[in-house]
Amino acid sequence: MTPTDHWAAVAQRLGTDLFLDLQPDPTLSAHGRGAQLRRSLTTELRAAISDGRLPAGTQLPPYRSLAADLGVARGTVSAAYAELIAEGWLTARQGSGTVVAHTSTPSVLPNTRRKPDGPTHDFSLGAPTPSLFPRSDWIAATRVAITDAPHSAFGPGDPQGNYELREELSRYLARVRGVRTSPDNIVLTTSVHSALVSLCSNAVDGALAVEAFNMPFHRASIEAAGTPTLPIPIDRDGADVDTLSDGAYSDARAVLLTPSHQFPTGVALSPGRRAAVVAHARSRGMYIVEDDYDGELRYDREPIGALQGLAPDCVIYTGSVSKSLSPAVRTAWLVVPDAVVEPLVAAKGPREPDASIVDQLVLTQLIRTGAYDRHIRRSRQFYRKRRDHLVARLRDVGVDTGGVSAGLHIVLPCRPDAEDELLATAWRAGFLVFGLSQFRHPTAPPDGRGGIVVGFGSPPDSSFNADIDALAGLLAAFT
Amino acid sequence: MTPTDHWAAVAQRLGTDLFLDLQPDPTLSAHGRGAQLRRSLTTELRAAISDGRLPAGTQLPPYRSLAADLGVARGTVSAAYAELIAEGWLTARQGSGTVVAHTSTPSVLPNTRRKPDGPTHDFSLGAPTPSLFPRSDWIAATRVAITDAPHSAFGPGDPQGNYELREELSRYLARVRGVRTSPDNIVLTTSVHSALVSLCSNAVDGALAVEAFNMPFHRASIEAAGTPTLPIPIDRDGADVDTLSDGAYSDARAVLLTPSHQFPTGVALSPGRRAAVVAHARSRGMYIVEDDYDGELRYDREPIGALQGLAPDCVIYTGSVSKSLSPAVRTAWLVVPDAVVEPLVAAKGPREPDASIVDQLVLTQLIRTGAYDRHIRRSRQFYRKRRDHLVARLRDVGVDTGGVSAGLHIVLPCRPDAEDELLATAWRAGFLVFGLSQFRHPTAPPDGRGGIVVGFGSPPDSSFNADIDALAGLLAAFT
Numbered sequence: 001m002t003p004t005d006h007w008a009a010v011a012q013r014l015g016t017d018l019f020l021d022l023q024p025d026p027t028l029s030a031h032g033r034g035a036q037l038r039r040s041l042t043t044e045l046r047a048a049i050s051d052g053r054l055p056a057g058t059q060l061p062p063y064r065s066l067a068a069d070l071g072v073a074r075g076t077v078s079a080a081y082a083e084l085i086a087e088g089w090l091t092a093r094q095g096s097g098t099v100v101a102h103t104s105t106p107s108v109l110p111n112t113r114r115k116p117d118g119p120t121h122d123f124s125l126g127a128p129t130p131s132l133f134p135r136s137d138w139i140a141a142t143r144v145a146i147t148d149a150p151h152s153a154f155g156p157g158d159p160q161g162n163y164e165l166r167e168e169l170s171r172y173l174a175r176v177r178g179v180r181t182s183p184d185n186i187v188l189t190t191s192v193h194s195a196l197v198s199l200c201s202n203a204v205d206g207a208l209a210v211e212a213f214n215m216p217f218h219r220a221s222i223e224a225a226g227t228p229t230l231p232i233p234i235d236r237d238g239a240d241v242d243t244l245s246d247g248a249y250s251d252a253r254a255v256l257l258t259p260s261h262q263f264p265t266g267v268a269l270s271p272g273r274r275a276a277v278v279a280h281a282r283s284r285g286m287y288i289v290e291d292d293y294d295g296e297l298r299y300d301r302e303p304i305g306a307l308q309g310l311a312p313d314c315v316i317y318t319g320s321v322s323k324s325l326s327p328a329v330r331t332a333w334l335v336v337p338d339a340v341v342e343p344l345v346a347a348k349g350p351r352e353p354d355a356s357i358v359d360q361l362v363l364t365q366l367i368r369t370g371a372y373d374r375h376i377r378r379s380r381q382f383y384r385k386r387r388d389h390l391v392a393r394l395r396d397v398g399v400d401t402g403g404v405s406a407g408l409h410i411v412l413p414c415r416p417d418a419e420d421e422l423l424a425t426a427w428r429a430g431f432l433v434f435g436l437s438q439f440r441h442p443t444a445p446p447d448g449r450g451g452i453v454v455g456f457g458s459p460p461d462s463s464f465n466a467d468i469d470a471l472a473g474l475l476a477a478f479t
Numbered sequence: 480m481t482p483t484d485h486w487a488a489v490a491q492r493l494g495t496d497l498f499l500d501l502q503p504d505p506t507l508s509a510h511g512r513g514a515q516l517r518r519s520l521t522t523e524l525r526a527a528i529s530d531g532r533l534p535a536g537t538q539l540p541p542y543r544s545l546a547a548d549l550g551v552a553r554g555t556v557s558a559a560y561a562e563l564i565a566e567g568w569l570t571a572r573q574g575s576g577t578v579v580a581h582t583s584t585p586s587v588l589p590n591t592r593r594k595p596d597g598p599t600h601d602f603s604l605g606a607p608t609p610s611l612f613p614r615s616d617w618i619a620a621t622r623v624a625i626t627d628a629p630h631s632a633f634g635p636g637d638p639q640g641n642y643e644l645r646e647e648l649s650r651y652l653a654r655v656r657g658v659r660t661s662p663d664n665i666v667l668t669t670s671v672h673s674a675l676v677s678l679c680s681n682a683v684d685g686a687l688a689v690e691a692f693n694m695p696f697h698r699a700s701i702e703a704a705g706t707p708t709l710p711i712p713i714d715r716d717g718a719d720v721d722t723l724s725d726g727a728y729s730d731a732r733a734v735l736l737t738p739s740h741q742f743p744t745g746v747a748l749s750p751g752r753r754a755a756v757v758a759h760a761r762s763r764g765m766y767i768v769e770d771d772y773d774g775e776l777r778y779d780r781e782p783i784g785a786l787q788g789l790a791p792d793c794v795i796y797t798g799s800v801s802k803s804l805s806p807a808v809r810t811a812w813l814v815v816p817d818a819v820v821e822p823l824v825a826a827k828g829p830r831e832p833d834a835s836i837v838d839q840l841v842l843t844q845l846i847r848t849g850a851y852d853r854h855i856r857r858s859r860q861f862y863r864k865r866r867d868h869l870v871a872r873l874r875d876v877g878v879d880t881g882g883v884s885a886g887l888h889i890v891l892p893c894r895p896d897a898e899d900e901l902l903a904t905a906w907r908a909g910f911l912v913f914g915l916s917q918f919r920h921p922t923a924p925p926d927g928r929g930g931i932v933v934g935f936g937s938p939p940d941s942s943f944n945a946d947i948d949a950l951a952g953l954l955a956a957f958t
Contacts, residue, residue, distance in 0.1 A: 063821075064817070073663065074663075074817055075661070075662075075663025075664070075817075075820070078663075078817065078820055078821050079639070079663070079820075079824070081821060082820065082821045082824045082825045085821065085825040092821060092822070092825070124635070126635075126830075127634050127635045128633075130630040130631055130632070130633040130634040131630045131633075133630075133633035135625050135626060138621075138625055138837075139621055139622050139625050139626070142617075142618055142621045142622075142625075143618050143621075143622075146614050146617055146618050146621075147614060147618070151609040151610045151612075151939060152609055153609070153807060154607075154609040154610075154612035154805040154806075154807050155606050155609040155805075155806065155807070155937070156603065156605075156606045156806050157806065157807055160558075182554070184552065184553075184554030184557075184558070185554070190669065190831075190833050190834075190835075191831055191833070193828060193831050194831070194833070217828045217830070220828075221828055326633040326634075326837075327634065327635050327636060327830070327836075328632060328633050328634070328636055328835070328836035328837050328840075329835060329836075329837050330832070330833060330834065330835045330836070331835075338543070338553055338554075338557065341554070341557055341558075341561065342542075342557050342560060342561040342564065342571060343571070345558070345561045346561045346564040346571070349672060349696045349699075349700055351605075351696070351806070352669075352670055352672050352673070353809070354669050354670070354673070354809060354833075355669075355809065355835070356669075356807070356808060356809045356810075356834070356835035356837075356838050357806075357807035357808075357809070358617075358805075358807050358808050358835075358838060359835050359837060359838060361807075458634070460630060
């Protein structure tokens with residue numbers, strides 16, 4: 001059987017007309033072929049679910065038998081399933097196997113298991129361009145930091161995180177983002193994702209109000225950890241925080257906001273609303289959780305200072321180096337009022353700093369020497385150019401863009417009823433882009449928005465121009 | 480007021496006769512003084528709870544007012560409270576403040592917030608000697624790994640962990656521990672602690688049987704995540720796994736064991752019981768979770784191969800570099816049967832490899848070049864010498880040791896009714912050692928064991944001989 005025959009057999013098992021090109025590239029290593037097959041399988045299953053060929057509730061074959069049918073390693077199929085489960089397309093329950101999920105808005109997010117050697121135009125969100133990583137700076141900082149560290153640095157670490165890094169961060173965040181804090185109020189962890197889950201599990205005793213558009217996999221993890229989320233509407237001034245006074249939000253003990261650059265719509269929270277949400281939080285004893293996910297990446301204006309600077313008593317601030325440096329360095333921070341330090345640190349256990357202390361030594365050195373600042377400045381110039389090129393090229397084909405003054409993504413608005421078809425066409429053509437509705441909270445009412453969300457940090461430098469041309473071509477054909 | 484006066488005021492508040500020397504070392508920096516005060520406060524509160532001066536249920540003053548009384552930063556007191564909460568001495572509940580916990584066996588564990596500049600004789604458990612960290616090897620491996628990595632290594636990473644490290648580990652664990660697996664069956668994470676919590680949350684749907692003596696902070700986290708634990712007795716042949724057939728264990732869906740070197744008693748699971756527990760697990764569809772926490776550190780005999788090698792279908796194997804290299808490198812692994820890969824990876828979310836990918840690149844290089852093996856050989860020689868010196872010195876003063884052929888700790892048996900007093904004396908004299916009963920499962924019946932558990936990896940090289948002499952002196956005075 002050729003791979004295509006294999007796939008036909010599988011499609012028959014699934015009772016659908018899936019088509020998958022499983023002809024592997026003969027120049028690839030065994031691992032490379034496995035990765036390629038996994039990618040193809042994931043892409044095709046995603047498209048088939050999205051366009052209805054695999055309706056909700058369809059039972060998928062056990063991955064062992066699918067792997068046997070396809071003649072690929074079981075790990076290849078199980079990894080593809082795992083990825084689609086994590087994205088929300090599939091659901092796995094003990095005993096009942098893997099089925100297509102009952103959801104109209106699966107939380108598609110960057111396919112991190114995909115290798116970059118494929119044909120896809122990768123417009124994933126939230127990751128910096130990997131070629132920007134300051135390798136020489138990292139190596140030089142490692143040499144100094146590892147040489148100079150006291151022996152104790154290699155013993156059990158402080159669960160709150162390396163003290164010297166917290167010192168550097170308290171100064172850096174004050175200087176760059178207007179955050180007012182001290183090293184004792186910073187808790188280090190691996191990612192904003194784990195920071196939010198820990199906060200909700202240990203310091204928020206009730207529901208969490210969230211923006212109607214948000215990061216679906218953060219929301220899913222927060223809810224899985226037992227904290228219900230309540231959406232608040234978004235308009236041109238950002239989250240409509242006045243609605244927090246409604247009875248519907250009476251269970252909310254905290255509100256999660258992206259005040260500087262709403263994710264993903266791109267608007268900023270207006271000054272009036274910044275003041276209003278602080279007043280509301282103070283009067284109700286609520287916390288505001290500020291996810292400052294791309295606060296350093298501003299191109300056309302001075303950055304808006306962090307909301308935390310207005311109200312360190314009730315704002316919990318979080319950020320990471322995932323966009324400024326690399327998601328491969330798993331280091332993030334929470335800046336919290338006094339009362340929140342204890343429960344967060346205690347929850348980690350007496351000897352579990354989770355994030356790598358070795359990396360924290362290196363980061364301390366990078367910030368201390370100014371190498372981190374220089375890297376941010378270089379990145380800002382690089383992304384400004386990319387943004388300008390993307391906006392100009394899209395304008396050439398008559399496509400307007402929104403929310404473009406910051407960060408690593410833009411939104412291309414479209415009619416809500418056109419979004420699904422545009423997205424299915426894009427995925428089928430090998431574009432990794434996202435639909436705005438995929439970021440809408442499941443209980444948020446429709447608000448007349450539709451759009452495509454495009455990350456412009458992800459394409460590698462070698463293909464950026466071609467990727468943008470291809471995207472412009474796709475959109476031109478569609479309008 | 481002098482610091483001692485301050486403390487007298489606090490003792491009065493607490494209605495007890497606590498005494499604390501709060502005279503800070505004038506040569507220390509402000510941060511150093513804070514650390515010293517925090518350490519003193521923690522030590523004194525621990526001793527006061529342990530010897531009954533602060534009985535269970537005693538309400539502690541709010542940390543803000545205690546800090547004001549003592550004239551120290553609020554962070555100093557909150558950190559001390561957090562540490563004692565994590566260790567199980569104190570309990571914090573929203574609204575009701577901080578109270579002394581109702582437990583006779585608080586889970587004292589290494590005080591990781593303590594700085595090494597203090598007077599304590601540090602016999603913490605589970606950490607390698609920090610001065611052994613192979614700094615030059617780490618720097619050299621960083622230079623090669625960061626230079627040679629593809630750009631994609633600095634993009635979003637595989638939640639399962641870096642593939643190349645999983646490849647190296649599958650070969651390394653086969654060679655050194657007899658583990659039979661493939662890279663697709665390895666899931667990387669930050670620590671054995673987080674590995675166990677994730678396993679119980681995502682792959683064990685019922686209770687977990689555990690050894691009657693075990694790591695209390697692992698057990699506490701597993702239970703906090705919703706998995707009840709059921710103790711099985713320990714004897715000279717290790718865990719008495721035949722008891723798993725009792726009706727009392729009918730809810731157990733997995734059993735957590737330390738087969739190669741029972742923690743902390745030091746016995747090995749007998750060959751007959753290794754076979755029996757595998758047969759039991761297969762017949763009941765249970766998993767065996769093998770915590771191979773110090774598998775590489777053997778001094779007098781060939782290491783016993785991992786149980787996993789006998790039964791890769793039903794054994795979940797876990798380990799980390801925390802003892803072989805440093806707990807500052809937050810990298811651990813789970814080796815799991817096929818069916819467990821999906822739920823573990825899916826639970827992380829689509830783009831969250833938790834453990835640092837940058838460190839994984841460096842570790843891959845360390846293993847690949849043989850530097851890791853050389854480091855293990857050096858460490859084994861180093862610890863063998865320490866162990867020999869400790870055993871000889873204790874024999875000089877008439878103290879027998881148990882379970883000494885492996886790892887980084889020894890048990891000094893004593894009468895169970897003498898343990899509490901010995902421990903209180905040791906703590907008061909500045910020794911960080913542990914009582915065997917602190918590792919006993921809360922529902923395990925007394926079994927006539929008592930003892931002191933001493934970690935011999937923790938003392939710094941500069942004070943090792945003096946620390947051992949002091950310990951021998953303490954024990955000689957007591958017997």
